[in-house]
Every structure is written in C-alpha cells, then in structure tokens.
Amino acid sequence: MTGCDPGSAPAVDTLGEAVIDRAGMRALVDVLRTRGLTVIGPTLREQALVLTELESADQLPYGWGVELDAGRYRLRQRSDGAAFANSAGPQSWKSFLHPARVRQWRAERTEGELVVEADGDAPHRFAFFGVRPCDLRAIAVQDRVLNTGPHPDPVYRSRRTGAFIISVECTEPGGTCFCVSMGGGPAAGPGYDMVLTELADSQGHRFWIRAGTPEGAEVLAELPARDAHETTRAVARRAVEAAADRMGRTMPGTDLHHLMADTLEAPRWDDVAARCLTCGNCTMVCPTCFCTTTEDVTDLTGDHAERWRLWDSCFDRDFSLLSGGPVRSSPKSRYRQWLTHKLGTWHDQFGSSGCVGCGRCVAWCPVGIDITEEAAALHDWTRHEETESP
Numbered sequence: 001m002t003g004c005d006p007g008s009a010p011a012v013d014t015l016g017e018a019v020i021d022r023a024g025m026r027a028l029v030d031v032l033r034t035r036g037l038t039v040i041g042p043t044l045r046e047q048a049l050v051l052t053e054l055e056s057a058d059q060l061p062y063g064w065g066v067e068l069d070a071g072r073y074r075l076r077q078r079s080d081g082a083a084f085a086n087s088a089g090p091q092s093w094k095s096f097l098h099p100a101r102v103r104q105w106r107a108e109r110t111e112g113e114l115v116v117e118a119d120g121d122a123p124h125r126f127a128f129f130g131v132r133p134c135d136l137r138a139i140a141v142q143d144r145v146l147n148t149g150p151h152p153d154p155v156y157r158s159r160r161t162g163a164f165i166i167s168v169e170c171t172e173p174g175g176t177c178f179c180v181s182m183g184g185g186p187a188a189g190p191g192y193d194m195v196l197t198e199l200a201d202s203q204g205h206r207f208w209i210r211a212g213t214p215e216g217a218e219v220l221a222e223l224p225a226r227d228a229h230e231t232t233r234a235v236a237r238r239a240v241e242a243a244a245d246r247m248g249r250t251m252p253g254t255d256l257h258h259l260m261a262d263t264l265e266a267p268r269w270d271d272v273a274a275r276c277l278t279c280g281n282c283t284m285v286c287p288t289c290f291c292t293t294t295e296d297v298t299d300l301t302g303d304h305a306e307r308w309r310l311w312d313s314c315f316d317r318d319f320s321l322l323s324g325g326p327v328r329s330s331p332k333s334r335y336r337q338w339l340t341h342k343l344g345t346w347h348d349q350f351g352s353s354g355c356v357g358c359g360r361c362v363a364w365c366p367v368g369i370d371i372t373e374e375a376a377a378l379h380d381w382t383r384h385e386e387t388e389s390p
Contacts, residue, residue, distance in 0.1 A: 087174030176359030260344030
C-alpha cells in the first residue's frame with residue numbers, strides 16, 4: 001500500500017458521500033454496534049488519548065488536542081470541540097490485531113493423564129473508528145508481514161478478517177509527525193471502508209464522510225445526513241492539503257534504505273547509544289513492530305501448564321541470545337539493529353519501509369531520541385565522508 005501524494009486532494013468516492021453532525025456520529029456507532037461489530041476508537045483516559053471499546057460516539061475526545069515533542073506528550077483543551085484535531089496516542093491498532101498477550105495452549109494432568117488443548121482466538125469483528133492515514137498504512141504493512149505468505153499468523157488473520165475501518169484524515173498534525181516525508185500524507189490512502197474529514201469552523205462542526213466499500217455505502221445509507229456540496233468538499237480538501245505543510249518533523253530527502261546500509265560504522269551510533277536506555281518503548285508503541293517470544297508457565301503442583309505468546313523487543317539483550325551469548329550485547333548494536341531494520345532491511349523483506357511517520361517513537365522515548373534527527377545525522381555524515389574522500 002502506498003501513501004497518497006501529500007499535495008493531492010482527498011478523492012471523492014463514487015460509492016457515496018454525505019455530511020453528518022455529532023448526531024450522525026452517534027448514529028454511526030449505533031449502526032456498527034447493531035451490526036454486531038465491536039467498535040474501537042479514541043477516548044480520553046488517564047491524561048492520554050487511548051483506544052478502547054466505544055459504546056457511544058459521545059466517548060470520542062471532543063474538545064481535546066495534544067502537544068507533542070521528543071519525549072513529551074501533553075493534552076490540551078480546544079475551544080472548537082473537534083474530536084480528531086489531535087495526533088495518535090500511545091496505542092496503535094496493532095494492540096487489537098496483534099495482541100500483546102495470546103495464550104497458545106494449556107495442559108492439565110489429571111489422574112496421571114495429560115490433556116493438551118490448543119487455544120483458538122475468540123471470534124471478533126472489529127470496527128476501527130478514527131484510523132489515521134499513517135495507521136492505515138501501518139495496518140497494510142502488518143498485513144504483508146502477518147497475513148500473507150505460506151504461514152500467516154492465525155490470530156492476526158482471525159482479527160483482521162472482516163475488520164471495518166473508518167479512517168479520519170488529518171487536518172492538524174502533531175509536533176512529532178512526519179508521514180509526508182515517508183511517502184504518506186494527511187489524506188487517507190486506500191484500505192478504508194469509510195473516511196471522515198472533520199471541519200469545525202464558522203459554518204459549524206461537521207464531518208464530510210465517504211464510503212470506500214459496498215459495506216461502507218450500506219452503513220452510510222443508514223445515517224441521518226445531508227448532501228455534501230462543493231463548498232464543503234473544497235474546505236475539507238484545503239484543510240487536508242494545508243496539513244501536509246505543517247508536519248512537525250521530516251526525514252532527510254535521501255534513499256533511507258541505502259543510507260542505513262552505508263552508515264553501519266558511522267560514529268553517530270556511539271552517540272545515540274550513550275543516550276538510549278534500551279527500554280524498548282519505541283518498539284512497543286510502533287504500529288508496525290511485530291516481534292514476539294513465548295513463555296511457558298506452570299502452577300506449583302506441576303499439574304497445569306500454559307504457553308503464552310508475548311510481544312518482544314529487539315532492544316532486549318536476550319532477544320538475540322544463542323548458546324554462546326547474545327549476538328547484540330551492546331546498546332549500540334541493538335539500536336542500530338532496530339533503526340537499520342525499520343528504515344532499511346524492511347525493504348528487503350517486505351518491499352517497503354517499516355516506518356509510516358506516525359512519530360510515536362519520538363514522543364514516547366523517555367530520553368527524547370528522535371528517529372528523524374538520527375537519520376539526518378547519518379545523512380550528514382555520509383555527505384561529509386564524500387567531501388573528505390580523495
């Protein structure tokens with residue numbers, strides 16, 4: 001899945017469009033729940049915008065924005081009542097498609113007989129409400145990693161199948177956003193069932209909504225709505241196009257795949273290693289990181305045992321543990337592994353970058369390490385090396 005041209009206007013889908021207000025948003029959640037979908041969306045909780053099950057659209061974070069910087073995330077109140085004029089929070093949709101903890105099997109020993117039962121994931125049909133364009137791309141990346149090939153992940157596939165996606169185009173990027181320089185943009189690319197563009201101005205608070213699939217058109221037809229006029233479309237397009245010029249961060253304009261391969265011995269890796277805590281926060285909040293490990297647990301009697309699949313991180317010293325010890329024992333080697341994989345060798349494995357420019361790793365790094373700053377420093381080093389070469 002490729003990102004939209006950041007300078008292009010969001011396309012009007014031929015499967016239907018309309019304008020809805022907050023009553024229409026309530027109806028949208030009600031319609032989805034009536035269809036048997038578990039609606040997941042952003043809401044305000046514990047000083048952050050988190051993803052959780054919604055029983056009503058009134059739980060959306062109306063009137064809340066965020067202030068973002070490296071190692072900084074703060075909520076702020078807005079006067080316009082907008083629900084989506086904010087950046088992505090610490091969670092991504094990965095939390096629901098590729099859960100942090102999954103039990104794989106359990107075993108019981110009763111009267112000398114051992115019985116092992118495999119755990120199948122309970123059937124889910126999700127409606128993801130408020131998927132940002134960067135996260136829409138991230139889901140497509142995870143699809144390639146976990147839902148294709150000869151051995152797709154059964155848990156991911158069961159949760160991904162039938163997922164109904166309502167994307168929300170960005171009109172106010174955050175201080176750590178850089179999706180445009182990663183080939184995406186504030187306009188939503190393909191992959192949604194419905195897409196919203198929120199407007200809150202002198203003409204009122206409203207949402208331009210379009211259907212991208214037949215099911216999306218069916219849901220749209222059930223909503224209380226009014227016709228979308230060209231004036232509304234034009235205002236929405238301008239708002240999204242303007243957001244492309246207000247990214248808080250940017251990646252250097254070079255081939256990042258080759259940059260990572262050409263800078264493996266750059267002294268910058270020592271600099272970042274001196275700051276990195278190897279806590280793994282960046283991998284936990286990243287919407288595309290997918291590594292897991294397994295853990296076997298038992299009770300004190302030894303008659304009950306379980307195997308769990310858990311999220312893992314390449315920043316963990318034991319992640320690369322072999323019989324002779326860990327392959328990557330130093331913080332430098334572990335950070336370099338993460339960044340060169342995310343921006344470089346991901347292309348070799350999956351045909352695209354593993355980074356979608358959401359900026360979560362920048363905001364949620366406790367020491368404020370900035371992936372765009374590190375890439376820029378490596379790029380500057382290569383140019384210096386070229387200048388110094390005889």
